[in-house]
Amino acid sequence: xxxxxxxxxxxxxxxxxxxxxxxxxxxxxxxxxxxxxxxxxxxxxxxxxxxxxxxxxxxxxxxxxxxxxxxxxxxxxxxxxxxxxxxxxxxxxxxxxxxxxxxxxxxxxxxxxxxxxxxxxxxxxxxxxxxxxxxxxxxxxxxxxxxxxxxxxxxxxxxxxxxxxxxxxxxxxxxxxxxxxxxxx
Amino acid sequence: xxxxxxxxxxxxxxxxxxxxxxxxxxxxxxxxxxxxxxxxxxxxxxxxxxxxxxxxxxxxxxxxxxxxxxxxxxxxxxxxxxxxxxxxxxxxxxxxxxxxxxxxxxxxxxxxxxxxxxxxxxxxxxxxxxxxxxxxxxxxxxxxxxxxxxxxxxxxxxxxxxxxxxxxxxxxxxxxxxxxxxxxxxxxxxxxxxxxxxxxxxxxxxxxxxxxxxxxxxxxxxxxxxxxxxxxxxxxxxxxxxxxxxxxxxxxxxxxxxxxxxxxxxxxxxxxxxxxxxxxxx
Numbered sequence: 292x293x294x295x296x297x298x299x300x301x302x303x304x305x306x307x308x309x310x311x312x313x314x315x316x317x318x319x320x321x322x323x324x325x326x327x328x329x330x331x332x333x334x335x336x337x338x339x340x341x342x343x344x345x346x347x348x349x350x351x352x353x354x355x356x357x358x359x360x361x362x363x364x365x366x367x368x369x370x371x372x373x374x375x376x377x378x379x380x381x382x383x384x385x386x387x388x389x390x391x392x393x394x395x396x397x398x399x400x401x402x403x404x405x406x407x408x409x410x411x412x413x414x415x416x417x418x419x420x421x422x423x424x425x426x427x428x429x430x431x432x433x434x435x436x437x438x439x440x441x442x443x444x445x446x447x448x449x450x451x452x453x454x455x456x457x458x459x460x461x462x463x464x465x466x467x468x469x470x471x472x473x474x475x476x
Numbered sequence: 477x478x479x480x481x482x483x484x485x486x487x488x489x490x491x492x493x494x495x496x497x498x499x500x501x502x503x504x505x506x507x508x509x510x511x512x513x514x515x516x517x518x519x520x521x522x523x524x525x526x527x528x529x530x531x532x533x534x535x536x537x538x539x540x541x542x543x544x545x546x547x548x549x550x551x552x553x554x555x556x557x558x559x560x561x562x563x564x565x566x567x568x569x570x571x572x573x574x575x576x577x578x579x580x581x582x583x584x585x586x587x588x589x590x591x592x593x594x595x596x597x598x599x600x601x602x603x604x605x606x607x608x609x610x611x612x613x614x615x616x617x618x619x620x621x622x623x624x625x626x627x628x629x630x631x632x633x634x635x636x637x638x639x640x641x642x643x644x645x646x647x648x649x650x651x652x653x654x655x656x657x658x659x660x661x662x663x664x665x666x667x668x669x670x671x672x673x674x675x676x677x678x679x680x681x682x683x684x685x686x687x688x689x690x691x692x693x694x695x696x697x698x699x700x701x702x703x704x705x706x707x708x709x710x711x712x713x714x715x716x717x718x719x720x721x722x723x724x725x726x727x728x729x730x731x732x733x734x735x736x737x738x739x740x741x742x743x744x745x746x747x748x749x750x751x752x753x754x755x756x757x758x
Contacts, residue, residue: 412634471582475595
């Protein structure tokens with residue numbers, strides 16, 4: 292009798308297995324799409340607009356990200372750098388985001404910016420050699436001066452994945468550009 | 477048409493690089509080495525090496541890219557201790573490079589034996605092939621208690637479970653020196669690239685430099701008649717050169733040809749660590 296019940300239930304079990312696989316597949320696909328194949332636009336603690344600063348006011352990138360030409364990291368400016376300009380700009384002093392900035396300044400805290408362009412820990416990307424080689428910031432970061440909220444654009448840099456690095460290193464004939472130890476150590 | 481198989485064969489042929497851009501070499505003067513282990517500590521701090529703990533240590537899972545081996549000369553009480561710092565020899569004909577199925581270890585244009593952590597799948601074949609026993613496997617993901625994680629070197633990857641690791645000749649420092657030299661459009665000068673162990677050595681027993689430069693300090697060390705390489709007979713062509721200990725022979729051991737000028741270098745080079753020698757030390 293028990294065999295008969297199992298036989299009867301077989302199409303149901305088959306259907307269940309297919310349904311579970313479909314749900315798991317959809318879940319993995321959704322995750323992969325979100326993690327790897329999508330633009331990434333995190334919400335920052337302060338709605339800092341690059342469009343206003345770098346676009347309209349034409350502040351050069353290295354005025355704030357001043358370590359890009361000298362070290363591995365480009366760095367984010369200190370609160371002091373922000374306040375240094377904004378103290379004199381009384382006409383925007385009352386906008387909500389500048390008020391937030393001065394709150395951080397008075398509390399003596401750093402602003403917890405969310406990193407947009409990040410590489411894994413086993414990749415040692417260095418800004419300095421790229422600036423020295425004359426690579427424009429926009430080549431990797433996109434037209435930041437037109438962005439209100441900074442976006443990592445997948446169509447532009449394939450989310451900073453290695454084949455994209457290697458393509459450029461090969462095209463530009465970088466010295467030791469294809470050696471693993473150039474980036475991985 | 478070259479297939480992947482042809483590429484592999486070409487890559488695995490001995491002497492893939494016949495000429496090196498730089499040929500980084502280390503000379504260790506055993507006469508100057510006092511066995512203080514400052515190099516071991518410097519290496520540990522520079523390269524984010526985990527402290528595995530007493531239990532793992534006893535299981536032979538310690539992580540020490542550079543260790544000081546001890547060898548006794550003579551019998552008690554007329555005994556004398558000899559030290560030999562043992563680290564990755566960056567062999568030009570490295571056995572480990574032949575072994576790796578995924579090319580996580582390979583030789584680069586600077587004569588360095590590279591280990592690429594993100595490519596390593598942890599077969600541990602390289603550690604089996606290495607005659608110097610200087611490759612270490614991460615059996616666990618080691619963590620650092622607060623606030624010790626703050627002292628990790630940001631220029632060196634913190635390795636995870638399942639990855640093989642070994643001495644890199646402090647490639648992060650070499651890369652930095654090359655970067656600074658590139659600013660001025662010149663080659664790296666002698667002494668600019670220094671691994672942590674060479675920098676820490678109080679007696680300057682460890683000298684590091686470019687063998688391609690005939691005037692470098694390490695090139696002069698190589699011309700020393702005391703120079704030999706450990707396990708030279710295996711034809712691994714190591715990039716680490718040791719300068720033989722040239723002390724007076726012990727009383728009652730004058731007959732030993734260990735310190736004689738006419739002895740061949742193999743007899744004078746210390747034997748590798750073995751069960752017998754460990755018992756002798758104990």
